[in-house]
Amino acid sequence: MALPLPTGLVPTEVAFLCEMEMVTIVPRQRLESITLLSGKTPALRPPHRAELPLWLALLLKKQRRANIVPPPWLLPASLQDLVNQETNIDPEAFSPPPPPPMRSDGYGAAHSYTQHSTNPADVVLAPPFLPSCTQGAPSGYLPYHWLEMAETLLAHAADDIPGAADARALLRDLQEVRAAKMRGSTRHLEGGGGVLNLRGVGAMELAESRGFVLGIVDGVRKLGASVEASRREEEEEEREGGGGGGDSDDEMEF
Amino acid sequence: MSYYDVDAILTDSEKVPCKFELEIAQLGYLDNDPAQPLKTGTTVGLPLWLAELLALANRAPSSSDEDAKSFVSLNLPPALSNEVMSALKADPRAVPLRDQSHNFYGLGTRMLDLFEEAEICAILRKTFVTRAADIALHARKAGGAEDLGAIAGEDFVRGMEEWERLLFKNAHDGVKGTKAWMEGVKKH
Numbered sequence: 330m331a332l333p334l335p336t337g338l339v340p341t342e343v344a345f346l347c348e349m350e351m352v353t354i355v356p357r358q359r360l361e362s363i364t365l366l367s368g369k370t371p372a373l374r375p376p377h378r379a380e381l382p383l384w385l386a387l388l389l390k391k392q393r394r395a396n397i398v399p400p401p402w403l404l405p406a407s408l409q410d411l412v413n414q415e416t417n418i419d420p421e422a423f424s425p426p427p428p429p430p431m432r433s434d435g436y437g438a439a440h441s442y443t444q445h446s447t448n449p450a451d452v453v454l455a456p457p458f459l460p461s462c463t464q465g466a467p468s469g470y471l472p473y474h475w476l477e478m479a480e481t482l483l484a485h486a487a488d489d490i491p492g493a494a495d496a497r498a499l500l501r502d503l504q505e506v507r508a509a510k511m512r513g514s515t516r517h518l519e520g521g522g523g524v525l526n527l528r529g530v531g532a533m534e535l536a537e538s539r540g541f542v543l544g545i546v547d548g549v550r551k552l553g554a555s556v557e558a559s560r561r562e563e564e565e566e567e568r569e570g571g572g573g574g575g576d577s578d579d580e581m582e583f
Numbered sequence: 584m585s586y587y588d589v590d591a592i593l594t595d596s597e598k599v600p601c602k603f604e605l606e607i608a609q610l611g612y613l614d615n616d617p618a619q620p621l622k623t624g625t626t627v628g629l630p631l632w633l634a635e636l637l638a639l640a641n642r643a644p645s646s647s648d649e650d651a652k653s654f655v656s657l658n659l660p661p662a663l664s665n666e667v668m669s670a671l672k673a674d675p676r677a678v679p680l681r682d683q684s685h686n687f688y689g690l691g692t693r694m695l696d697l698f699e700e701a702e703i704c705a706i707l708r709k710t711f712v713t714r715a716a717d718i719a720l721h722a723r724k725a726g727g728a729e730d731l732g733a734i735a736g737e738d739f740v741r742g743m744e745e746w747e748r749l750l751f752k753n754a755h756d757g758v759k760g761t762k763a764w765m766e767g768v769k770k771h
Contacts (some may be wrong), residue, residue: 339760341760341764344764438596449694476752478766480768484768485769511719512720512723513714513716515715515716516712516713516716519709519712519713536760536762537757538719538754538757539757540753540754540756541753543753544715545750548688548711548746548750549708549712550690552695552708553708554695555699556694556695556701
């Protein structure tokens with residue numbers, strides 16, 4: 330019998346992975362560098378800012394040893410822009426994911442990180458290696474772990490976030506708007522295309538809607554199975570008629 | 584599809600109208616008339632698994648003649664009749680599919696395997712996708728504190744058939760998990 334676990338990551342697992350994301354903190358006490366499995370943490374010297382993984386930042390925050398600097402996209406103005414983008418500017422698609430990080434070269438031009446590295450394969454531009462929740466993250470774009478990061482920061486570091494109450498309300502709006510889009514996006518499956526565009530959808534939203542989206546894709550596939558089979562047969566016949574009778578072994582071709 | 588899939592077994596036992604192509608002695612009780620043999624042309628509802636076998640089997644297996652008749656000829660079940668299809672075409676949300684059949688889509692796919700009905704296939708697909716959006720909405724709102732008592736779509740939820748119930752459960756599980764995490768995040 331099948332394992333009774335759901336396929337894919339569940340919300341708690343997504344939230345656990347989110348704790349690997351780097352955030353910017355302002356330390357209030359000196360702390361020497363700690364050697365962790367993921368590498369050494371920077372030595373903390375107040376008032377210099379440093380980047381730490383979220384779990385360590387939360388630990389220091391709870392011990393009142395540091396303050397967390399919220400990522401720019403979590404500020405109410407940025408969230409307001411995002412809600413506007415989702416509802417008015419583009420009521421169909423999700424808001425786009427953040428652009429790949431760029432670095433200025435001092436001559437007024439910007440280059441992507443990969444050009445500076447000697448080996449482009451060294452730089453992995455995917456969560457959690459993308460600095461998407463630090464101080465330098467672009468404002469107005471939702472990163473992959475936006476919902477869980479925002480919820481965690483609002484729960485534990487609300488006093489560090491300017492306009493936390495507004496941000497919380499705007500997050501609720503954003504979440505509802507995007508959930509409605511996720512529900513509506515399935516109607517593109519009606520024609521039998523079988524492709525859903527999930528660009529810009531966050532990890533928590535994926536975990537939330539995975540069961541629904543998989544269920545509906547599976548249902549559409551089952552309903553269309555007989556028509557699909559007859560279409561395959563027709564194509565097969567056409568090809569055999571045109572190509573002078575091909576081998577029956579190449580049925581796997583599309 | 585699993586061997587132990589209860590829905591598949593129940594779908595197999597859905598009644599399908601079959602017209603008998605020959606007279607059979609001592610089967611009259613199927614037509615509520617035990618004294619008489621079952622007449623040619625009588626329409627009897629048979630479970631899908633039996634009907635499928637009888638309709639596809641050849642009455643004279645020795646002859647390879649294409650026109651050899653089978654025992655019964657199948658018809659579309661009332662759940663997939665023209666009236667239901669036109670109602671679904673008009674507004675998929677307004678039809679309680681559970682009243683038509685508990686395994687409406689399961690029955691539909693089985694019948695589409697037997698009949699080449701591109702139109703029914705298209706209608707079923709449109710119905711499924713259109714209703715799925717509503718199902719997700721109800722799955723998201725269900726269990727919320729604000730709409731206990733008067734749920735606006737109570738009729739709709741009652742009219743969902745088995746595939747849709749499974750979809751509802753999956754969608755609701757995801758929402759429930761997220762909600763549970765969001766409430767728990769403040770505690771530790």
